[in-house]
Amino acid sequence: MSEMLNTLEQTALSEYKYGWVTDIEADEAPPGLNEDIVRFISAKKNEPEWMLEWRLKAYRHWLKMTEPEWANVKYPKIDYQSIKYYSAPKQKVTLNSLDEIDPELRATFEKLGISLDEQKRLSNVAVDAVIDSVSIATTFKKELAELGIIFCSMSEAVQEHPELIKKWLGSVVPMTDNYFSALNSAVFSDGSFCYIPKGVKSPMELSTYFRINAENTGQFERTLIVAEEGSYVSYLEGCTAPMRDENQLHAAVVEIVALDNAEVKYSTVQNWYPGDKDGKGGIYNFVTKRGICAGVNSKISWTQVETGSAVTWKYPSVILKGDNSQGEFYSVAVTNNHQQADTGTKMMHIGKNTRSRIVSKGISAGFSQNSYRGLVQVGKNATNARNFSQCDSLLLGDKCGAHTFPYIEVKNSTAQVEHEATTSKIGEDQIFYCNQRGLDTETAVALIINGFAKEVMNQLPMEFAVEAQKLLAISLEGSVG
Amino acid sequence: MLSIKNLQARIEEKEILKGINLDIKPGEVHAIMGPNGSGKSTLASVLAGRSDYEVTGGSVEFLGKDLLELSPEDRAREGVFLAFQYPIEIPGVSTTNFVKTAVNEIRKYRGEEPMDAVQFLKKMKEKMKLVEIDQSLLSRSLNEGFSGGEKKRNEIFQMAMLEPKFAILDETDSGLDIDALRIVAEGVNKLKSKDNATLVITHYQRLLDYIVPDYVHILYKGRIVKTGGKELALELEEKGYDFIKEEVGEEIESPL
Numbered sequence: 246m247s248e249m250l251n252t253l254e255q256t257a258l259s260e261y262k263y264g265w266v267t268d269i270e271a272d273e274a275p276p277g278l279n280e281d282i283v284r285f286i287s288a289k290k291n292e293p294e295w296m297l298e299w300r301l302k303a304y305r306h307w308l309k310m311t312e313p314e315w316a317n318v319k320y321p322k323i324d325y326q327s328i329k330y331y332s333a334p335k336q337k338v339t340l341n342s343l344d345e346i347d348p349e350l351r352a353t354f355e356k357l358g359i360s361l362d363e364q365k366r367l368s369n370v371a372v373d374a375v376i377d378s379v380s381i382a383t384t385f386k387k388e389l390a391e392l393g394i395i396f397c398s399m400s401e402a403v404q405e406h407p408e409l410i411k412k413w414l415g416s417v418v419p420m421t422d423n424y425f426s427a428l429n430s431a432v433f434s435d436g437s438f439c440y441i442p443k444g445v446k447s448p449m450e451l452s453t454y455f456r457i458n459a460e461n462t463g464q465f466e467r468t469l470i471v472a473e474e475g476s477y478v479s480y481l482e483g484c485t486a487p488m489r490d491e492n493q494l495h496a497a498v499v500e501i502v503a504l505d506n507a508e509v510k511y512s513t514v515q516n517w518y519p520g521d522k523d524g525k526g527g528i529y530n531f532v533t534k535r536g537i538c539a540g541v542n543s544k545i546s547w548t549q550v551e552t553g554s555a556v557t558w559k560y561p562s563v564i565l566k567g568d569n570s571q572g573e574f575y576s577v578a579v580t581n582n583h584q585q586a587d588t589g590t591k592m593m594h595i596g597k598n599t600r601s602r603i604v605s606k607g608i609s610a611g612f613s614q615n616s617y618r619g620l621v622q623v624g625k626n627a628t629n630a631r632n633f634s635q636c637d638s639l640l641l642g643d644k645c646g647a648h649t650f651p652y653i654e655v656k657n658s659t660a661q662v663e664h665e666a667t668t669s670k671i672g673e674d675q676i677f678y679c680n681q682r683g684l685d686t687e688t689a690v691a692l693i694i695n696g697f698a699k700e701v702m703n704q705l706p707m708e709f710a711v712e713a714q715k716l717l718a719i720s721l722e723g724s725v726g
Numbered sequence: 727m728l729s730i731k732n733l734q735a736r737i738e739e740k741e742i743l744k745g746i747n748l749d750i751k752p753g754e755v756h757a758i759m760g761p762n763g764s765g766k767s768t769l770a771s772v773l774a775g776r777s778d779y780e781v782t783g784g785s786v787e788f789l790g791k792d793l794l795e796l797s798p799e800d801r802a803r804e805g806v807f808l809a810f811q812y813p814i815e816i817p818g819v820s821t822t823n824f825v826k827t828a829v830n831e832i833r834k835y836r837g838e839e840p841m842d843a844v845q846f847l848k849k850m851k852e853k854m855k856l857v858e859i860d861q862s863l864l865s866r867s868l869n870e871g872f873s874g875g876e877k878k879r880n881e882i883f884q885m886a887m888l889e890p891k892f893a894i895l896d897e898t899d900s901g902l903d904i905d906a907l908r909i910v911a912e913g914v915n916k917l918k919s920k921d922n923a924t925l926v927i928t929h930y931q932r933l934l935d936y937i938v939p940d941y942v943h944i945l946y947k948g949r950i951v952k953t954g955g956k957e958l959a960l961e962l963e964e965k966g967y968d969f970i971k972e973e974v975g976e977e978i979e980s981p982l
């Protein structure tokens with residue numbers, strides 16, 4: 246099989262017209278996107294034919310699409326031909342342990358508040374580290390395998406578990422879903438695959454750390470989680486990127502499938518580089534995240550702490566197909582300086598007695614714009630569907646903006662949909678009260694916003710809640726006083 | 727300990743404190759009384775460092791330091807405590823968490839290690855008893871949905887935890903029922919030592935039956951117009967502010 250793949254790689258390379266690559270050891274693709282690049286990526290990963298075909302189909306579809314413009318964000322037009330679509334770290338060998346990870350990278354994780362050493366110490370967290378486009382190391386693989394849990398990089402999954410990938414990849418977010426998901430389907434480089442077999446409750450948190458390193462490189466991860474009947478998993482994703490003057494594109498796709506009585510909890514601590522205080526640089530984060538409660542009594546819960554990125558476009562959603570299934574969305578989105586976030590969720594009630602809960606906390610500072618966009622949809626057959634939405638905004642200063650765009654579409658008269666929204670400002674009297682107790686203004690603001698975000702923070706796995714709290718404080722440093 | 731000389735302050739162009747003189751020594755309790763709007767809370771806020779107020783003249787020395795030069799948080803860390811007339815709410819932050827942060831920030835300033843959880847809980851239990859405050863109240867969001875009396879009691883609990891050198895109680899007695907008044911006053915008395923001092927702002931001499939002041943000052947239109955012993959509070963209660971107005975009103979109102 247590897248023989249065949251080698252040939253494929255050769256073919257891909259020889260077909261390329263511009264002569265930019267002569268060395269198959271090259272760990273970067275040159276800027277630009279065309280079918281050859283798609284072939285190059287696929288070849289780099291020794292992918293089977295069907296995977297390449299899948300990618301090409303997505304690419305051809307993407308060519309016919311136009312970039313969405315409805316979000317409440319503004320950014321200069323992205324030149325898709327100036328982006329590099331593949332970049333693997335120089336270090337080629339697979340690491341045997343996290344100890345071998347580059348110290349700079351380790352430091353970055355530590356700054357995010359999630360130390361890899363600590364991860365190792367906490368024996369209940371398995372880590373998959375993805376740097377630029379390639380998965381570097383996955384911990385606790387053996388321990389998980391004993392339970393039948395598959396937790397590996399997407400590249401490995403394509404090789405080792407093709408039947409699962411063929412069955413589920415693109416089943417929740419079709420390649421044609423939207424502009425960025427089509428792009429991702431064509432050029433996705435890596436990501437995590439996670440499969441929990443029937444009846445198994447994962448004894449540890451599974452987590453992936455994404456890191457953009459190389460310059461002018463787009464990052465397109467693909468994550469797929471499949472929870473079979475009666476299984477449970479809690480998954481955490483963390484992201485960082487270095488400071489660069491140029492904007493970098495990040496367009497990931499995450500798909501979750503929960504079958505009968507299964508539960509998946511997905512938590513994100515997103516800390517991509519937000520750009521400097523004048524709005525220069527930063528990551529464009531255009532992410533499609535969707536889960537399907539395919540089975541009865543299943544549950545999918547999204548929790549996100551969003552502090553990074555220059556522009557965020559992200560709506561983790563749940564399709565509530567199984568009767569009695571539940572969807573949850575807990576979000577804290579912090580924007581400072583010139584950051585723009587348009588984020589929220591979609592809850593699509595299809596099955597009977599389906600329930601959804603949305604708790605969104607937006608914190609805006611500086612000149613930033615923070616929008617909540619949420620859709621609650623109740624289908625004809627979704628008898629007794631229930632939704633509760635709570636959207637709170639907190640403003641620091643008077644140059645930032647908070648916006649709420651709730652959309653409600655109900656086609657079944659037994660549905661109950663509730664929406665509450667508040668907007669408040671951190672008051673000077675609150676800060677003075679804290680000052681009077683010996684807290685400086687930064688500490689006071691951190692305390693007040695953590696209080697504001699508490700309901701969401703409480704949803705995070707314990708190991709990360711404290712770190713996420715610190716992250717909130719760091720993101721707002723210098724925004725008051 | 728605290729020496730206020732000719733302190734003048736204004737807010738939004740409005741002159742409120744028009745030359746306050748006050749000397750407070752360690753171990754003393756001073757009471758300030760005065761009609762609504764006379765500037766009592768303003769004096770408290772200026773001492774605590776609220777930035778809305780502009781100090782236009784005078785000086786305040788606290789334990790050898792120029793108090794007016796210090797940031798509000800540094801004043802707190804140096805040992806100034808203000809029990810607010812209207813304590814504010816911080817949703818999502820429990821009193822316990824808030825006080826723990828405060829205690830450790832103050833310790834940090836003094837070069838001390840943060841208090842560990844065990845020490846902190848022990849101290850909290852002890853002080854809870856002192857002001858008879860319930861654990862359940864302390865785990866709720868700070869002051870959110872607290873009754874008026876609960877807020878005041880919570881202020882004194884915080885004071886007990888922070889052990890200030892100089893505490894200002896701004897109408898801590900208003901809104902308290904008879905039992906709570908006694909409990910809060912007893913708490914304040916137990917916290918009294920020869921090294922700390924208290925400034926009690928009140929409208930009612932009833933509180934001064936419990937917290938016996940060494941001096942009573944009457945603040946009227948931004949000036950201390952009369953100082954006496956605790957009997958001054960009784961006299962005031964009997965006669966009302968009219969007697970002050972009669973005594974000094976003329977000269978204060980005089981348009982030159």
Ligand SMILES: Nc1ncnc2c1ncn2[C@@H]1O[C@H](COP(=O)(O)OP(=O)(O)OP(=O)(O)O)[C@@H](O)[C@H]1O
Nearest residue numbers: 737738740742760761762763764765766767768769
């Ligand atoms: N922001 C402000 N703008 C204008 N005037 C103000 C402001 N804050 C306070 N004042 C005025 O300053 C004066 C003194 O107020 P202060 O709160 O110090 O009175 P007080 O003696 O504490 O009264 P009370 O017994 O009612 O608590 C009042 O006339 C008040 O209206």
Ligand SMILES: [Mg+2]
Nearest residue numbers: 766767768811
């Ligand atoms: Mg007052």
